[in-house]
Amino acid sequence: MEHVVRRYEKYKDGILFMLIVSGLWPNYDEHPEKLKIIFSICSAVTTGGATLGMVYFCISNFTNVNVLTRGLGLMISYFSTFLKVIVLVYHKKNILKLSKGASAQFEEDLKTPANRPFLLAYFPTFSKFYYCFRYSVALNIFMMVLKPLLALRQGKYIRTYPVKIPFEYESGKELHDNYYLVKLLIIMNFHLLIGGLVHWIIYALEVAAGYYCWSVTVGVDTFFGFFTLHLVGELQLLSSRFADMKPDKNHRKIIKELVDRHNLLIEAQRTVQKIFGLLSVWLAITCAFIICAIIFQATETKNMTAYKAVYLLCYAFLKLVQAYSYAWYGHIITSERCLNEMYNSTWPGLGDVRLMKDILFMQSQKPLIFKAKSCMIVQLDMFTKIIHTSASYFFLLQTLDEGQIENFK
Incomplete structure (x- = not known):
């Protein structure tokens, strides 16, 4: 089991790293509070700013279903990232409570070799979710960030995301006016410096927003799994x-x-x-629409390039992994095994009335059920419902698009 424990430590360090760089890990003893505040402000401002740019883009293209769908899916994704920052900052006391309670107990029990098979029984599945989600989100963000750089080969200056900037600027004007400086930069292979200062400042902010979208999204969603692993492991033990x-x-x-x-x-x-209750409800509502938007883009794009096809496939894959992981986390918490083992144990012959009453009280409890905001039980059937809702949204969008074409004629 030693190699499994080492894998668990690597898994834990990866999640905590993403939370720390996003300013969402509230352990002030190990990480200065001022540094945490700076990181959390950066993650909130960059993702919030990207969201506002996409909102402006969607409002400007409200009458065009194809263009609106392209912007709306990413807008929801970035707003979800912004929401996760706000929620975790708000619940910092609850996170500390968990880390010093059940999680601390899990780490203490893990030191005993005999406990490890029970505590880490489901760890391989949690680990697979973590790495699949981490690398798929990273690939998706990387492809978006790379797109403006590839467009430079054709002399085009484009934005990383479907955003509309609320002021006018001309990409590339400042340096293109200086013929000798442009030639010097080309000779020195500094092609990326050719362009307007405003364009590259905005691009840098877009890259920062992409980085925080990766660290916050992966960090927070797998943090849910991290706590779920501890709960399930302790229940097994x-x-x-x-x-x-x-x-x-x-x-x-x-x-x-x-x-x-x-x-x-x-x-x-x-x-x-x-x-995680609010985030689970939000994911169930929005994930269906984003998957629908991806399918709609794939079917409505007339000149599909290999680059865009890979991007859409990666985007769809990560949303499916995200939806299924949330549903599985809620499902795996619900287990009657602990109650069954209580019932089958030798407690009736103990002779201690008080302790027998305690065990009877424990047996009377229902299995642990993850209920998001008292309105939705997070179970595996949630994933099925998301897929069905995505299909319904897709047919609705197709109807709207066909109606728009008829009106245009």
Whole structure:
């Protein structure tokens, strides 16, 4: 199990790194509060600014369904990133509560080799979700950021995202007016410096927005999985201890510890709901539309290039992974195994009425269920509903587009 533990440590460090550089990890003892504030402001301002530019673009092209769809999908994605920054900053106390409660207990139990098979039973699946999502988002952002640089080969200056800048500027005018400076830059292979200063400042902000979109989106979504892994691992360990429980002189101490652990997990599950409940509802609503927008772009694009095809496939893949991972996280928390092991254990013969009442109370509890904002149970069927809703949105968009063509005729 040593190699699995090392993989877990790498997995944990990767998630925490993305949260730290995004200013969303509230452990002030290890990371200065001022640095955290600077990072969180950068992530909020860049993603929020990109969102506003896309909102302006969508408003300007409101009557054109094809163009509107292209901007609306990315606008929702970047607003979702901005929302995640706000939500995690708001819930910093709850995050600290989890990290010092159930997560700290998980890390302590992990030090005992006998506990590792139970604690890390589902880790391979969590790890696969993490790396698939991390690299697919990175590839998608990289392809968007690379697009303006590739356009330079044809002498075009384009924006990274479908945004509209609320002021006028001419790309490339400042340096193109200076013939000798342009020639010098070409000789020195500094082609990227040829262009207007305003254009490249905006491009730098777009790159920053893309970076924070990657770090915040991957960091926050896999952070949900990180806490879920701890809850599920502790439930597995708790179940095994109930299964192995035998009447002896230490049974009072053992059962008291198990009761306390169960209560800790119930409280941790409620805290996870508070942090990720709104984000789960938002994802269920918006993910369906974004997938629909991707399909609509793929079917309506007349001159599809290989570059755009790969981009759309990657974008669709990451949205599917994101939707399925949220649904699976909620599903895996729900388990009756712990309650079944309590029932099958030797507690009726312990003879201690108080402890028997505690166990009966634990058995009367329902399995842990992830309920987002008391309005939606996060289960695997949520993923199916998202796919069905995407199909409904797609047919609606096709109808609107056909109606627009008829009106144009």
